[in-house]
Amino acid sequence: MSENVILVEKKGAVALVTLNRPEARNALSRALREAICETFDTLAEDDSIRAVVLTGSGDKAFTAGVDLKEAGQTGFALGADGGNIDMAKSLGNYPWPIIGAINGYAITGGFELALMCDVLLASTNARFADTHAHVGIVPGWGLSQKLCRLIGTSRAKELSFTGNFLDAETAERWGLVNRVYQPEELVPAALQMAEDMTKTQPVLLKKYKALIDDGFAMRFGDALKEEIRRSAEHAESVSAESVEEARKAVTERGRTLNK
Incomplete structure (x- = not known):
């Protein structure tokens, strides 16, 4: 892994992963893309980590997308790096929640990376923007399919056909982001949310993420059937005693949060 292009800080069961090329607005060079893959592949094997917060260094950019200066020499094709660097695969295979803390520009390939969270x-x-069509390339990391499912086909076409920027407040209103924070509050809020997620039963957290992701790729009726199948399968491993203990824990947590 190239030195310093990515930073990993572990905070209990949460890992804070920071893209660290602030001088280049965290542009996705080959070295950074490789580091992202290696980082998530490694974290997937780390039993102590059950959630990740992904952000960019500085306050200007999450990532401005593929490093255009480098791409001008190596080409834009996803296979230009030998086909060995696949961020979509590494993040898609990560079994625990990934929270994207979008601290600045998320442009084109950077927008796609955000959508992997x-x-x-x-x-x-x-600020979000899809400039694939302006640059002369077709997205290959999922944007054309994920974005329309998140914010609707018409809004997705507006963004992708114009290349215009979408501000944070509009992104929240459109359902692209869950919440908007002041810059200094963003990462702490993301870390707190990640910590809350890690308090879920580990087996259920991993299974629930897989159920939602797998069902998202199915037709609705098939997804409902798959939910029933997995629910029945999981129920076979649950005892009445464990359910009662879990109920007590949830009740106590509710009382604590409502104080």
Whole structure:
């Protein structure tokens, strides 16, 4: 892994992963893309980590997308790096929640990286844009299919056909991001949300993420059947005693949160 292009800080069961090329607005060079894959592949094997917060260094950019200077020499094709660097695969295979803390510009390939996260939070500095068509390439990391499912076909076409920027407040209103924070509040809020997620029963947290993601790729009727199948399968491993203990824990947590 190239030195310093990505930073990993573990905070209990949460890992804070920071893209660290602020001088280049965290542009996705080959080295950074490789580091992202290696980081998530490694974290997937780390039993102590059950959630990740992904953000960018500085307050200007989450990531401005593929490093255009480098791409001008190596080409834009996803296979230009030998086909060995697949961020969509590494993040897609990560079994625990990924919270994207979008601290600034998330442009084109950077927008696609954001969409690989399970939950998006944004600072007031966040700006989203899809300039694939303007640059002369077709998205290959999922944007054309994910974005329309999140915000609707018409809004997705507006963004992708114009290349215009979407501000954080509009992104929240459209359902692209869950919440918007002041810049200094963003990462702490993301870490707190990640910590809350890690308090879920580990087996259920992993199974629930897989159920939602797998069902999202199915027709609705098939997804409902799959939910029933997995629910019945899981129920066979649950005892009445464990359910009662879990009920007590949930009740106590509710009382604590409502004080």
